[in-house]
Amino acid sequence: MSFHRPIFAVFFLVAAALSDVGAATKKAVQDPDCQHPPGAVSKLRDKFEDACCDKNEEAALALISKGLLINEEDENKNTPLSLAVRAPMPKVAARLIELGANVNAETDYRTSVLSSAIAGGCTDIVALLLAHGAEINHLTKNGYTPLMEAAGRGNAGMVQFLIKHGANPTQLCEDGKDALFLAASNGNGEMVQLLAKEGCKVDGVDSDGNTPLLMASMRGSLAAVQALVECGADLNAAGKNRYGITPLTTAAWRKPHKQEDYVGIIRYLISRGAKLDVPDGSGNTAIMAAAKAGAAENIRALVAGGVDVKAPGKDVAKAFLSAVHDSRHETVAAFLELGLNPDSCSPESKEELSPLFYAVQVNRDEKMVKLLLDAGANPNATRRFRFIYSGFIVGTPPEPREIEQSILIAAAQSSSPAIVKLLVAAGANADYRDTDGKTALDWAKEMKRKQIVEILSTTAKSLENDASIKRLKAARQLPVKDPASTPYDNDPKAREVYLEEYRAGYRSILAAVDIGCHMGVKGPTFEAYQVGWSDGKKAATKDHPEKAAEIMGVPLEDYLRALRETEK
DSSP states (O other): OTTTHHHHHHHHHHHHHHHHHHHHHHHHHHOGGGOOOTTSOOHHHHHHHHHHHTTOHHHHHHHHHTTOOTTOOOTTOOOHHHHHHHTTOHHHHHHHHHTTOOTTOBOTTSOBHHHHHHHHTOHHHHHHHHHTTOOTTOOOTTOOOHHHHHHHHTOHHHHHHHHHTTOOTTOOOTTSOOHHHHHHHTTOHHHHHHHHHTTOOTTOOOTTSOOHHHHHHHHTOHHHHHHHHHTTOOTTOOOSSSSOOOHHHHHHTOOOSSSOOHHHHHHHHHHTTOOSOOOOTTSOOHHHHHHHHTOHHHHHHHHHTTOOSSSOOHHHHHHHHHHHHTTOHHHHHHHHHTTOOGGGGSOSSTTSOOHHHIIIIISOOHHHHHHHHHTTOOTTOEEEEEEEEOOSSTTOOOEEEEEEEEHHHHHHHHSOHHHHHHHHHTTOOTTOOOTTSOOHHHHHHHTTOHHHHHHHHHHHHHHHHHHHHHHHHHHTTSOOOOOSOOTTTTOHHHHHHHHHHHHHHHHHHHHTOOOOSOTTOOGGGHHHHHHHHHHHHHHHHHHOHHHHHHHHTSOHHHHHHHHHHHHO
16 A cells, blocks of 8 residues: 555646646636737736836736746737746746756747847846756847847857857858857957857858948947957958958048947058058048048048148049038048148149039138139139030031130139139139130129129229239339439439439339329429429330330330330
8 A cells, every 4th residue: 555655646746737828728718818819919828028127026926826838929920938048037047947948949039048048148047047048059041049139239248158058150041140240249358258268250251241330430449450360350351242341441431429439440451561552442441431431530631641732642632622522521521631632633634623622612611712723723714615606597516616624714603602712702703714715704794693793893993903003012012213404404403303203203104103203392493393303214214125125015016116106
């Protein structure tokens, strides 16, 4: 009798357990909270999810006792166990596993229960899952492993725990990334170093042709970039794809939004020997990328690292021109502050637009024009272009013509009055004539641009007055030899007036400017004034006819002919 008691006791316990499970299942079938239409979760499952979100272990355990279906999935195939391990709630997870929950279930988001536990960050739950058969190198549908999940989340303790328990650090997902690649993409330098020591490749290439260093540079993580370079990554290796971009150019392309340190990456890579002039698949070097991105601080870092803007090469010239073309004022200002001469970036061919020409004629960008002029851009530069003229007569073939014009003419034709004023103030030559013999004022009149006509007309008068003043000042410095005798030697006062007017008349001829010293003279000395002025002019004409003609800008023969006619 005593022999059968232990067997009977075990049989009784098993039967009781089966009875409990059957009762729970029967209760779950009968309980309206467990009922749900196809494609929806039961109310009990819904309440369980709420308990997991609130991290309420007691409520979750109570719901399990009420008959929660252990492996019931929601529309994303999340099971109660995947919710509990992510929460994380160790007691709930243990109870679900005890009741038969699938430890290797996978959701529609391609995450396993083990990956969800790693996301929850509880090592005890991970250990529990592994102890109950969870696959440590389980591959999701896209080939990601639990170790990749831990590395991507930056949990160094979890990564070490998984590797210790058999996780493969060199496993690749379907797009060619390993755990180190994901750590670099997330900017985790410490994790990169840890995984590099475990055998992960620092120069691995994914299916898109990217390397960990490219991804770290793109992320703007200086710590990850430093870790990769210190672990032996090739800092000049370009991506193995059509972009062919290097880590340096990758950083140069970007402007920081939050905590990214692209300037720090640029400085570090240059300090470690990154090449400045490596073009990517589109021909862009780092300085060109920074200019196109409008990243002024990146430009300053590249120039500090060795890019020469004072004697710019073709890539610097292209970078500057692109910034002008895109009206990136801050970027252009950075180049100019660093010492770049805007005219040094003008195209070799006159048929192409210089930076100033482009800002004036194409963008009509007043702020850019001022930036360039203030930096010394030549306001009198010209350009040539071919113009196809079609006659008005039917059947007349087009006639190609080559035209050369100045920046001021281009502005008068198509730019704003404000830009015309800027050019005039900077010294643009209003007298310049294009291939058709027209000045800027001529074009403004022809195109009926009234404001510009007014500006250029006023400018012409002002320039004429300015020229007269300059000639006057120069004339007053010309040396004049006084005559040996005067008609007024017996009258000291009249003699003094005569000599002063003689000198004034003499200088007036040389400089083509009317210089008078005693215009208000009256009385007996007035005659001395007139005679002295006349004698001085005659003497100058006799002594220096060629000088007078040169200063006046006319041929000597024309000058002498005009002078003779005046004397008549």
